[in-house]
Amino acid sequence: MYATLFPDSNEIKIQQETIFYNKSDSILNEIYFHNWPNSYKDKQTPLAKRFIENYSKTFHFTNDKHRGNTIINGISVNFDVATFEITEENPDFLKVNLIEPLKPKDSVKISATYLVKIPNDKFTKYGVREFEYNLRYWYLAPAIFETKWQLYNNLDIDDLYIDYTDYNISFKVPKEFEINTDLKASYFIKDSIKNYGLSGKNRLDIALNISKANNFQEYTFDDITISSDLLSESLDDGIKTSILKREFYFIQNFLGKYPHNKILLNKIEYDKNPVYGFNQLPSFLAAYNNAFEWDIKLFKVLSKKYIDQVFLFNNREDYWLADGLHAYLMIKYVERYYPEIKAIGNISKLWGVRNFSIAKIDFNEKYHFVYQFAARKNLDQALTTQADSLSNFNRKIANKYKAGLGLKYLESYIEDYSIPTSIFQFSYANSQKMIKSEAFLNYLKSKTTRDLSWFENDYLTTNKKIDYTIKNITQKNDSLKISIENKRNFTAPIQLYGIQDKEIKFKKWLNGIDSLTTITIPKDGFDKLSLNYESQLPEYNLRNNWKDIDNKIFNRPLQLKFFKDIEDTYYNQLFYTPIYKFNYYDGLVLGMAFSNKTLLNKNINYKITPSYSTKSNTVSGSASFQYEYLPENKKINKLSLGVSGSNYHYAPNLTYTTLRPYAFVEFRRKSLRDVRSKALGASFTFIDKERSPTQTEHIETNKYSVFNLGYGYSSPGIIDDVRFSTGLEVSSKFSKLSVTAQFRKLTDSNRQFDFRFFAGAFITNKTETNYFSFALDRPTDYLFQYDYLGRSETSGIFSQQIIINEGGFKSKLPVSFANQWLSTLNTSVGIWRWVEVYNDVGFVKNKNEKVYFAHENGIRLNFIQDILEVYFPLYSNLGWEVSAPQYSSKIRFVLVIKPKRIYNFVKRGFY
Incomplete structure (x- = not known):
């Protein structure tokens, strides 16, 4: 590829030669390219319609000069002029008609001369802003042919499906600009032009940062260089290098050797997929210390980049394993290095906050909470739902969390084989190969005697909820007869625990409970029984999971809480919250709302609000009771x-x-x-x-x-x-x-x-x-x-x-x-x-x-x-x-x- 950037017009002139190998068993009469730069051309493209779906009208009403497009000047096939097609319906696909059929295992050279107009970055964060260019999906990328062409519109979900490719790029920019890349790079300056030579083998899409003020900093250890503009002024370079080294080798222990010696971590990648919790809490509260926050941000971007380079998934149709590995690595990293960090960080230590249940949950417990939030609102979707059909909430957060929790649960459930070992061996055998998620499941099934059909058939392919409860406990001499009910139509393995003073004294896996089952266990040194005590399984309702062995009349004592909180499974919670409203006759209405409603939806909710009207000097108020199914x-x-x-x-x-x-x-x-x-x-x-x-x-x-x-x-x-x-x-x-x-x-x-x-x-x-x-x-x-x-x-x-x-x-x-x-x-x-x-x-x-x-x-x-x-x-x-x-x-x-x-x-x- 020969590319020249023209900053005055925000255009790139490109001459591109692509050698396309037919890896299929079919004879091909045309070759398709993903022409994603052209997805910005007008208001009618699939990308433009996606913006409108997302309630963003910025692109719809922007000036045309801020849009992008591709102008094809000519295409040849094996040096002969060829015809091509770009339709109005799919302007981000390019069809090149071959002059002669391409047989299996043969190759063809396709040459294209074209102009790319770079869009403003305010639409997808990729593009141009004040003479800084963050380029992704900026060139014609050959599509993949399996049994058919795998063609996907650009929908701003960063899931271009492209095969591993060897690149050789000559890129000219004005001499005051610098290119940041993870390719091998060298340059020379001639006549105020900086000539870059960029090359790389077995790469996916190529992202570049081109800027005058270079904000990227390099960290080098062993034979790895990591370049990033995710900066932290409060940490010195030695500490940051040490942290990145720890992150890198932690991931390597799970996924094997990284296939390249340089990694580019762009802040945009984090901004589009942040650590949720960091960006919801006001920065002035300083909820997390700078080292932890910078560490987790970098780890999230680095682990995502690592997974994307090791495995080639079709992330539009088959994304659950990539998302699951990403969330699983995040969980394991925090579990290893930051087990003491709470979900709301240092805020949990503040007076008036530390007694709340939400202040007591660990950082990793947010994954269960978010899944329950979606499930309790009937907003969850199956992990096999195509990515472009997911709601924004599920695509960005909930489905990633559910996939990660699924792998974490398998780690606990499969006792005869190690999940970290299976991930490493699977990665070693399939590094830089085009794979499907089902291959990982088949690999697991070949290594364990455990039944995984529940995971394969229900956990992945449906949004069925899991909900077990202990119905009854009967004591017989030195044994306990326990009735356990499956309240849903999802039969998953679940653990039964015996608890004494919050310490686990007994643990047993239960399988195949599809309705009501009675089991007998020895009574030995515990006074409570609990299902899913460690919350390994993402369950719909945890409140009905435990009972005292002596069957007290009041199993759960009453807990009064100031302001709304998350559920505490061991208490009946009553929240009292100050409220205010105003009308001309009552004046300022001040009162206290007494409610059982937590941050998660419940089937039965009540709210009683006695209040005092300051203008009329009278008692007023409201009350409500609701059952929701x-x-x-x-x-x-x-x-x-x-x-x-x-x-x-x-x-x-x-x-x-x-x-x-x-x-x-x-x-x-x-x-x-x-x-x-x-x-x-x-x-x-x-x-x-x-x-x-x-x-x-x-x-x-x-x-x-x-x-x-x-x-x-x-x-x-x-x-x-x-x-x-x-x-x-x-x-x-x-x-x-x-x-x-x-x-x-x-x-x-x-x-x-x-x-x-x-x-x-x-x-x-x-x-x-x-x-x-x-x-x-x-x-x-x-x-x-x-x-x-x-x-x-x-x-x-x-x-x-x-x-x-x-x-x-x-x-x-x-x-x-x-x-x-x-x-x-x-x-x-x-x-x-x-x-x-x-x-x-x-x-x-x-x-x-x-x-x-x-x-x-x-x-x-x-x-x-x-x-x-x-x-x-x-x-x-x-x-x-x-x-x-x-x-x-x-x-x-x-x-x-x-x-x-x-x-x-x-x-x-x-x-």
Whole structure:
């Protein structure tokens, strides 16, 4: 390859000769290349669509000069001009048509002259930034032919499937630039050009760093050189070299000799696959000491690079072993050198924190916790799921952890053969070969008498959960009769432990428990029995794994904890957490929430929140109880049954009480990458409002009950956002049906169009007030489901808060309620960034009155959709509102201050 970098245009001109060997048994008439530089060419590529799936619109709306592409100037086959194809559907594939068929074991020379435009690095972290170039997947890479061509689009998951290749590269850069690489490198300068010669054998894809200010530092020991820009100013070079040497030889003891004598560790590789926990905790807390943090960061990058160079996996379709080895090595390294480090580091020693259960778990216990977090939310996926079908959470974290825990469990389970030995021998026999993960399993099965079918058939290929429990213990003389139940449809081997004062006195493997089994063991020096005591097996629920032998009535004492914590399997936990909220009538509401809900989802949750209202000087509060069922691999993803209630003020010195039993069904998405959701809900709401001594409104507004049945569909894409809901409400005095449809579109020029349609009609209506009527502008919220700061206000700042529901109007018009039917259309068009123009029209029909046509328009400041918005009315049925007196009172705003709502907005697309 002859390549020349042109920094002024961020382009590389390349002349490339590829000798392609047909290693298959098929005759080939074409050769495919992965043309991944071309995946940045426009908004329609698979990579561009992937960005949108991930709720990132940076690439979609960037200037064209920041994109990348490939321009092919010519291709020849064995020195004869050849034709080639690049399709619109797959612009990152290049098909070269051979002039003559390529027979098995023959080779062909393909020459290509092309231009690569380097994209900005803000999309994938690879590319250009201020005259620094981090290049990966920057050239035409020959695809692999097995029984068919193995072609994969660039989806920013760094899994190019390319065979081991010999490289010989001549790369010209301006003399002020320097190339960092793990290839053999030399250069000479001529006429202000630095001419690099780069070469390497049996390499995969070639990553290069080209920069003026070289931040890479080299560490040399024995015959190995490690070059990295992951720096630590607090550690001297001697300590860092010593740490890297320890890391390298630790990995070598598992994977055998590294096939090359230089390793390039780019900070980008860490940034794209960080140590989760380091990047979640604020840096000012200094949770970990600098040596540990730098060590683990480097180890993560180094071990990943080591695995990728020793083994060649198809990481799009067969990644579990590579991920498992990576996580397993991380676990073993921390186990060996940092067994004392806690999951939250030095924070665990702080007063007020050290008594929490989360402060007591070791660094390696986070792997079990994260797996349980995913499993308890029904968010886990099988380890054999294709990588591009995994949710971001599972691809980056949960599946890697589950794979590593699986290998760690096999280490404990296979007692007649060593897992570290098997990894080393397998690596030695298959180093730098194209292999499949099943080959490792076959190797293991050949070395052990243990049954591994549970691991091969269920652990890898399904997301079935493992959950065992001790049902009963019966003492008979000097023996114990124990009933053990498998609560799931996953039969895995599990260990039974006898425990005395937290010390293991007895241990026994149990196999084949598929329902309820009774075993007998000797009673010998322990007072507790526990399954999976050392948490080796990633189990769904650890709380039901143990019992006292003497069958105490209260097996678990009550544990009171300030703030939410993780589960402690030996206690019934009750958390008390300070809470606050605000409304105009209660003022600042201060209280204490008593709950059993931990950081992991539970089937049964309760929450009682007594509080004190500072403005009204009264006691208020809320309570809820919920049962949640998560079916496995069913059309229903979640079923919730519960009841909630509250008591606060709805007006000065006037309280309301609600009681709401409900049922909620969430249907399963087609895949976890599918943002679409469907749900069905039913509730029966009882309301009792305190009557005012001066009340003139009908008493029907004081005490009532409403049955609600609703269905909702949403597809909240970042470019196209579609939502639909319908609801039926039935009460003693009315019944009504409503439909809401919303569509939001971001155009290619980053202009937003919002359309919202609402239609509602009464089936029966015997009410004597407008309290239950459809509202044109501000719903009365008779079900008390909206977060109004001052729900009864008719003037002042709190009366200007709106919740976009029902009619969705912003101006208060003469006819603002409908007791027969209401139909509106709300539209909004972006002008510049978050500045939009809104236009609303509607038809309001009341009994014995003509249809009222409503209209309005104005300016909308859409800072955060549905969370923070401001509306400035301009013109409506009232005329020009801008010129009306007290215009400021006509301005409306949307404000949501619920942390959970904001968190759900931020985490879109991750799970």
